[in-house]
Amino acid sequence: MLTLEQTEELKNEIISQIEKSFPEQKKEFAISQIEAMNSEQLEEFLKKNKIEYAKSGSTECLFCSIVSENISFYKIDESKNALAVLEINPLSKGHTLIIPKEHLSSSEKMSSNVFSLAKKIAKRLKNKFKPKNIEISSTNLFGHEIINVIPVYGDKKSEKRTSAKPEELLEIQKIISAPKKIYKKPKKKKIAIKEFEPNIWLPKRIP
Numbered sequence: 414m415l416t417l418e419q420t421e422e423l424k425n426e427i428i429s430q431i432e433k434s435f436p437e438q439k440k441e442f443a444i445s446q447i448e449a450m451n452s453e454q455l456e457e458f459l460k461k462n463k464i465e466y467a468k469s470g471s472t473e474c475l476f477c478s479i480v481s482e483n484i485s486f487y488k489i490d491e492s493k494n495a496l497a498v499l500e501i502n503p504l505s506k507g508h509t510l511i512i513p514k515e516h517l518s519s520s521e522k523m524s525s526n527v528f529s530l531a532k533k534i535a536k537r538l539k540n541k542f543k544p545k546n547i548e549i550s551s552t553n554l555f556g557h558e559i560i561n562v563i564p565v566y567g568d569k570k571s572e573k574r575t576s577a578k579p580e581e582l583l584e585i586q587k588i589i590s591a592p593k594k595i596y597k598k599p600k601k602k603k604i605a606i607k608e609f610e611p612n613i614w615l616p617k618r619i620p
Contacts, residue, residue: 547560547562
């Protein structure tokens, strides 16, 4: 159970993240919900949203928890600066998140490597699932800037999220994951050696 001090610390941290990342029309309601929670309700909220917290009360955002492998996820690909994972509450089939490995508060701080991974995944989704369009957009949640890669199958992007089943995510992961690189030892070239026929001079026989 969280202490009163931890509860207040966590509430302040979550409210701060809401103020930074939530749409203006939703901020007031979300903040009032957090403020009304007691210690038990707040702890349940943290578990439900898979937000890790240390004993000191400081939080690790969901995306940092994925990068540090403290929670399970469905990895599609990886680069030096980012992870590509499936969204577990997708807007459409193949909805992928590109998560910078560093906790970045703005897309302006992202390296080009992160955007390159997003484009790479978009191309793979286009080839495998044939959507009408692929939408790539950045968003900030828990103070962590991420990129959404969302296949659009109809005329408009879906606004409704669905909770994907593990077997569905595993199947999509299998289809669009980067192929594993198999190292093959270079074949040794066989050197053809011609049989050496000694050229021996023999004197002519005298009868």
